[in-house]
Amino acid sequence: PGPPSPPARCPCHPLPRYKPPATETNPALEDPTPDYMNLLGMVFSMCGLMLKLKWCAWIAVYCSFISFANSRSSEDTKQMMSSFM
Amino acid sequence: MKNFYIFIAVLFIPWSFSVAKYDEFEDGDDIMEYDDNDFAEFEDVSEDVVTESPQRIITTEDDEEEATVELEGQDENQEDFDDTDAQEGDTESEPYDDEEFEGYEEKPDSSPSKNKDPITIVNVPAHLQNSWESYYMEILMVTGLLAYIMNYIIGKNKNNRLAHAWFNTHRELLESNFALVGDDGTNKEATSTGKLNQENEHIYNLWCSGRVCCEGMLIQLKFLKRQDLLNVLARMMRPASDQVQIKVTMNDEDMDTYVFAVGTRKALVRLQKEMQDLSEFCSDKPKSGAKYGLPDSLAILSEMGEVTEGMMDAKMIHFLTHYADKIESVQFSDQFSGPKLMQEEGQLTKLPETKKTLLFTFNVPGSGNTSPKDMESLLPLMSMVIYCIDKAKKFRLNREGKQKADKNRARVEENFLKLTHVQRQEAAQSRREEKKRAEKERIMNEEDPEKQRRLEEAALRREQKKLEKKQMKMKQIKVKAM
Numbered sequence: 001p002g003p004p005s006p007p008a009r010c011p012c013h014p015l016p017r018y019k020p021p022a023t024e025t026n027p028a029l030e031d032p033t034p035d036y037m038n039l040l041g042m043v044f045s046m047c048g049l050m051l052k053l054k055w056c057a058w059i060a061v062y063c064s065f066i067s068f069a070n071s072r073s074s075e076d077t078k079q080m081m082s083s084f085m
Numbered sequence: 086m087k088n089f090y091i092f093i094a095v096l097f098i099p100w101s102f103s104v105a106k107y108d109e110f111e112d113g114d115d116i117m118e119y120d121d122n123d124f125a126e127f128e129d130v131s132e133d134v135v136t137e138s139p140q141r142i143i144t145t146e147d148d149e150e151e152a153t154v155e156l157e158g159q160d161e162n163q164e165d166f167d168d169t170d171a172q173e174g175d176t177e178s179e180p181y182d183d184e185e186f187e188g189y190e191e192k193p194d195s196s197p198s199k200n201k202d203p204i205t206i207v208n209v210p211a212h213l214q215n216s217w218e219s220y221y222m223e224i225l226m227v228t229g230l231l232a233y234i235m236n237y238i239i240g241k242n243k244n245n246r247l248a249h250a251w252f253n254t255h256r257e258l259l260e261s262n263f264a265l266v267g268d269d270g271t272n273k274e275a276t277s278t279g280k281l282n283q284e285n286e287h288i289y290n291l292w293c294s295g296r297v298c299c300e301g302m303l304i305q306l307k308f309l310k311r312q313d314l315l316n317v318l319a320r321m322m323r324p325a326s327d328q329v330q331i332k333v334t335m336n337d338e339d340m341d342t343y344v345f346a347v348g349t350r351k352a353l354v355r356l357q358k359e360m361q362d363l364s365e366f367c368s369d370k371p372k373s374g375a376k377y378g379l380p381d382s383l384a385i386l387s388e389m390g391e392v393t394e395g396m397m398d399a400k401m402i403h404f405l406t407h408y409a410d411k412i413e414s415v416q417f418s419d420q421f422s423g424p425k426l427m428q429e430e431g432q433l434t435k436l437p438e439t440k441k442t443l444l445f446t447f448n449v450p451g452s453g454n455t456s457p458k459d460m461e462s463l464l465p466l467m468s469m470v471i472y473c474i475d476k477a478k479k480f481r482l483n484r485e486g487k488q489k490a491d492k493n494r495a496r497v498e499e500n501f502l503k504l505t506h507v508q509r510q511e512a513a514q515s516r517r518e519e520k521k522r523a524e525k526e527r528i529m530n531e532e533d534p535e536k537q538r539r540l541e542e543a544a545l546r547r548e549q550k551k552l553e554k555k556q557m558k559m560k561q562i563k564v565k566a567m
Contacts, residue, residue: 054222055222061226061230062229062230066233066313069233069286069313070310071285072285
């Protein structure tokens, strides 16, 4: 009883559409890595610039790469590019 | 186009800065030379004079060539002065008197060797700068970056392949069960895209809907972050596996009111702490499923025994025993509202919205080293999901069960109201105090004394009325109590 038959679609009801999983309620739970890495990258780049430490600048470059790798596709590419610089 | 030009311009600025820095270094080296030359100035002069003096010694013998040679000597000297002392202007480019340098005639032999030295010293620093050793830090860093980029590309492609392998295997089953397979929410009409939605380099979504009894099904392929080298290294310490999460939203009329979960003990303990509905309705610890023939690795969390009895039919047990290694958790709940929200104290909130949901979390076998075949082996689990959807629709609690369930829900709501009651009271009281303060301020600010008196009287009267009302209520309560 109850075979998985072809879908019985009721024409009167509209098909429920895709809704992105509720990230508005818990954005923090959804992996904060790219945001942290972005912040770290900026901090290190500032340090490197002000204190003239080359290794700081290199770590900043690494941080921005990691942030890019972990980022969500919905984020702005312009922001990404500016963080690289 | 404008944006593109601006982008290029912005790119040039840091590049030029970096180039400028190298220029500075070069200039620095030159400055060092100048420093040396500041003190060597006199040496140069003496050397030039020494070079001059042998010339002069020679030319004195040949009176005919005296004038021309002297001129040449002076020109050479002037050029030298221009090269080495360009900063200091022309004050020292004048020819020197013979009288000043009489003492230097004694050293003609050492002069030729001294002539050669300044020329060789200038060349050496240029060679040193080009050696690889001074750049080892940069080379190391760039190698690391290249390794990261390589890993990014490889990881991204692997995740992509795994996702498409999964989708190709499951496509038929999904299309036979759902009218709409694949939707990204952007089209105005509800048409199947027939494609996975790529949210990230490691997360792929698929939305299916258009089936009896369920509103829709969201499948999330949560792969490991193979594109991030740091993550890859971390996974070497702590192995993890890819996960497939399926969330089926049921229609209100198609599911009865119960909360039930089955899965690995570890997962259930975690879910019981995190999930709002499991923590409120399933108060007992996860029980072993051995009674129903389940393997020891799986445990059950249930609102009441009747639900467990109803859920654990033969086919379900068959599914659970056969694929126990791939199942992390299965949760059926009519009060699903996601994980517990962290609320601030004093924040008034209503009960979170609940939806009738079936949640499935499956682990892909291979624990990290997954291959497309492993993704294909998840197909029977999808059949299990479909079976569960139908089962949830069919399963109905009997009268007793229903009463228990209703009581539970009423209890939870009451608790919530009690918790927030204190907060609501405090909020109401603060509002009342605000009103009183505002009124008092108004009275104080009134310049007209007449108006002031009238407002004060009105306020007094209002307060008296309130007191009377309270007293009446107290009397009524006392009468009722008696």
